[in-house]
Amino acid sequence: AQTVTQSQPEMSVQEAETVTLSCTYDTSENNYYLFWYKQPPSRQMILVIRQEAYKQQNATENRFSVNFQKAAKSFSLKISDSQLGDTAMYFCAFMKPYNAGNNRKLIWGLGTSLAVNP
Amino acid sequence: EADIYQTPRYLVIGTGKKITLECSQTMGHDKMYWYQQDPGMELHLIHYSYGVNSTEKGDLSSESTVSRIRTEHFPLTLESARPSHTSQYLCASSEYWADTQYFGPGTRLTVL
Numbered sequence: 001a002q003t004v005t006q007s008q009p010e011m012s013v014q015e016a017e018t019v020t021l022s023c024t025y026d027t028s029e030n031n032y033y034l035f036w037y038k039q040p041p042s043r044q045m046i047l048v049i050r051q052e053a054y055k056q057q058n059a060t061e062n063r064f065s066v067n068f069q070k071a072a073k074s075f076s077l078k079i080s081d082s083q084l085g086d087t088a089m090y091f092c093a094f095m096k097p098y099n100a101g102n103n104r105k106l107i108w109g110l111g112t113s114l115a116v117n118p
Numbered sequence: 119e120a121d122i123y124q125t126p127r128y129l130v131i132g133t134g135k136k137i138t139l140e141c142s143q144t145m146g147h148d149k150m151y152w153y154q155q156d157p158g159m160e161l162h163l164i165h166y167s168y169g170v171n172s173t174e175k176g177d178l179s180s181e182s183t184v185s186r187i188r189t190e191h192f193p194l195t196l197e198s199a200r201p202s203h204t205s206q207y208l209c210a211s212s213e214y215w216a217d218t219q220y221f222g223p224g225t226r227l228t229v230l
Contacts, residue, residue: 044223044224089158110159
């Protein structure tokens with residue numbers, strides 16, 4: 001069974017600095033999808049970034065980038081130039097490939113609570 | 119910005135009452151999901167649907183029920199609310215062959 005582990009329950013960073021959130025996962029699949037979702041105090045879950053396992057290039061979205069290490073089954077999120085609005089719970093998630101059919105559910109980590117301090 | 123809506127946003131209700139949490143999306147997505155999330159905790163999938171008249175139970179056992187009569191609408195019902203049902207309920211949707219789920223703002227339910 002797939003599992004997703006986020007080993008940092010809480011983190012903090014100063015505004016304008018860079019922070020990295022870690023995520024590891026366990027799977028026997030070769031192709032799959034990885035996600036980082038953000039849940040601010042307002043509670044709406046928002047997709048931050050998505051990575052397809054068959055792509056070697058790390059995904060980036062503005063100040064957000066990932067370090068995807070397939071062999072190590074690691075998928076860390078780097079936030080550059082942290083802003084106060086980045087304060088949120090960050091969840092790492094895994095999904096099986098298309099050929100898994102109706103069994104394609106998101107497997108969630110426990111989350112990392114990130115506080116950006118002024 | 120995803121167009122997925124949940125009502126009510128907050129609900130405080132007494133034990134034994136029947137409640138329905140509404141979820142609607144205007145994106146034409148086939149797949150819809152209900153998650154339960156306690157404060158500061160991970161999400162647990164309680165129900166999902168792959169299309170009209172399709173509903174399945176998720177990984178976490180729940181006393182709630184769902185229906186999918188229209189593509190855009192996926193309500194969740196609790197026949198008799200109990201304090202153990204106090205939680206946040208998140209609705210999400212996705213295209214059938216897609217992997218990205220879009221979330222609604224959530225309903226925070228408190229049962230007294």
